Amino acid sequence: MILDGKNVASKILTQVKDRVDSLNIKPHLVVILVGDNSASKIYVNNKKLAAEKIGIKSSIIEFPETISEETLLKKINELNNNPEVTGILVQLPLPNHIDKNKVVMTISPKKDVDGFTPENVGRLAIGLKPYYYPATPQGILMLLDEYKIPVEGANAVIIGRSNIVGKPMAQMFINRNATVTICHSYTKNLEDKIKTADIVVSAVGKKIVRCKMVNNNSVIIDVGIFKDVNGKLTGDVDFNLVEPTVKYISPVPGGVGPMTIASLMYNASIIYS
Numbered sequence: 134m135i136l137d138g139k140n141v142a143s144k145i146l147t148q149v150k151d152r153v154d155s156l157n158i159k160p161h162l163v164v165i166l167v168g169d170n171s172a173s174k175i176y177v178n179n180k181k182l183a184a185e186k187i188g189i190k191s192s193i194i195e196f197p198e199t200i201s202e203e204t205l206l207k208k209i210n211e212l213n214n215n216p217e218v219t220g221i222l223v224q225l226p227l228p229n230h231i232d233k234n235k236v237v238m239t240i241s242p243k244k245d246v247d248g249f250t251p252e253n254v255g256r257l258a259i260g261l262k263p264y265y266y267p268a269t270p271q272g273i274l275m276l277l278d279e280y281k282i283p284v285e286g287a288n289a290v291i292i293g294r295s296n297i298v299g300k301p302m303a304q305m306f307i308n309r310n311a312t313v314t315i316c317h318s319y320t321k322n323l324e325d326k327i328k329t330a331d332i333v334v335s336a337v338g339k340k341i342v343r344c345k346m347v348n349n350n351s352v353i354i355d356v357g358i359f360k361d362v363n364g365k366l367t368g369d370v371d372f373n374l375v376e377p378t379v380k381y382i383s384p385v386p387g388g389v390g391p392m393t394i395a396s397l398m399y400n401a402s403i404i405y406s
């Protein structure tokens with residue numbers, strides 16, 4: 134069965150819009166974009182459009198590639214102290230002369246709609262509710278919940294250990310009482326690990342999950358998104374061969390991508406005073 138992220142995301146966005154419509158104060162998401170990265174520009178514009186569609190005010194602040202770290206941090210502090218701004222997102226990657234961690238650590242945890250600040254990551258790690266959960270893993274859980282796929286007690290295998298997907302996904306699964314295995318480029322016998330999993334989340338960025346690795350009861354969540362040799366968008370999973378074998382699978386595109394946007398918009402609609 135295909136996990137239709139596009140359809141579930143659209144339902145969630147309708148619910149978020151209703152919530153935003155009922156608020157006295159309108160959320161205001163500020164997205165900071167540094168430099169000329171064309172992919173980043175597309176992502177930022179997509180986020181702005183998604184926000185505006187559901188009544189969230191959204192502004193993009195653009196800085197040239199040459200901006201100093203000090204100026205960027207000053208701007209973030211200004212936004213932190215501006216009560217009219219309810220969410221701040223700094224589009225990554227940043228130029229090499231800017232310390233990404235310093236930038237993330239400057240964002241107020243109560244405006245950190247990406248859920249990347251140490252306070253939000255730490256709260257998640259010790260089992261406290263963060264102000265915001267990272268969008269992609271939160272979107273994946275929303276998708277699993279919509280299809281009533283049990284997480285409690287499941288053997289979950291995550292491929293990839295990034296701070297934005299793999300690690301927070303592991304933490305969120307643990308908090309939902311799954312048994313988690315995290316795999317990465319040093320993992321031995323990846324195939325054996327995937328074969329025994331109830332849920333597989335693949336966040337690698339290259340074709341890695343093949344038909345022989347999965348079982349009839351697997352739930353396969355494909356986070357990866359990249360262009361194949363023909364320039365077509367594809368995911369980590371060999372979809373055509375894996376799909377007939379497994380129980381559930383998310384497609385690329387139309388799976389985790391739209392869920393990430395919906396989940397981010399859900400975050401952007403939350404206001405802390």
Ligand code: NAP
Pocket residue numbers: 269292293294295297298299316317318319320323336337338339341356357358359389390391393394
């Ligand atoms: P990332 O920082 O690109 O890291 C990739 C991860 O894959 C690393 O942990 C790496 O291991 C692991 N890896 C590489 N080769 C491997 C192998 N042969 N076997 C097992 N693990 C391997 O991760 P990311 O930022 O999470 O992105 C991953 C993919 O998801 C990308 O295609 C990205 O575009 C996509 N993505 C999609 C969404 C969405 O909304 N759809 C959101 C975020 C990311 P090491 O740590 O050992 O290097």
